[in-house]
Amino acid sequence: GAVVSQHPSWVICKSGTSVKIECRSLDFQATTMFWYRQFPKQSLMLMATSNEGSKATYEQGVEKDKFLINHASLTLSTLTVTSAHPEDSSFYICSALKGGQGTYEQYFGPGTRLTVT
C-alpha cells in the first residue's frame, strides 16, 4: 500500500505563534509532496510543491515567508505557518507522489485542522 500520515490531526494556537505540520510517507519514498489548503465546503487549493533537497515551489498568491516548507528527507515534509492569524484557520492537506518514469500516483494525508484564536 501507500500510506501518508499527518501530524497533528488538529491544532489550536494563539494568534502570532507558529505552528508546524508534518507530512510523512510511511511505506514509500517521495521526492515530491504537495501542500493544499481547503476551506469549508470548498475544493483544494494547491499552496506549494515540496521537493526533497531543494526549495519549494509556491503557487501564485501564497506567501512563502508565511508558509515555510521544508522537505528534508524522502519521507518527510513540513509546513510551518509563521505568525499565525485567525484567517490562517483552515484544513491543511498534504499529498505524496509515488512512482517514477513518468507514471505517478498521488496519495493524500488525512489532513490537519488548524484553528487560530
Added chain:
Amino acid sequence: GNSVTQMEGPVTLSEEAFLTINCTYTATGYPSLFWYVQYPGEGLQLLLKATKADDKGSNKGFEATYRKETTSFHLEKGSVQVSDSAVYFCALSYNTNAGKSTFGDGTTLTVKP
C-alpha cells in the same frame, strides 16, 4: 490553463438510487483523470482513475469513462448506499508535470436510508 468543472451539489439520493456526478475538463493534450472521495474530517482517497481516452476506471461499484470527444469523466454508480455519503472530487493531472493536479470544486453526496 487547465480546469475541471463538476456538477454542482449538493446531491441527495435515497439508498439504492442511481448516481451520476458530471465532470468535464479543459486541458491540452492527454491528461490522466481521477475521482477522489473525501469523508467528513478526512483527507482524500483515490476512488478511480483513467489514463487514456476510452479507458474505464472502476472501484467499489463506481465507474467513469474517459471521453475525449466530450472532454468528460462522469462518475456513476448503479445503487448507492448510505456509506457512500461524502464529497467527490474530479481531477486531472499530467505525468509530465510530476503529478501536479487540478481539482474540481467537489460535489457533496448525501444518501438517505
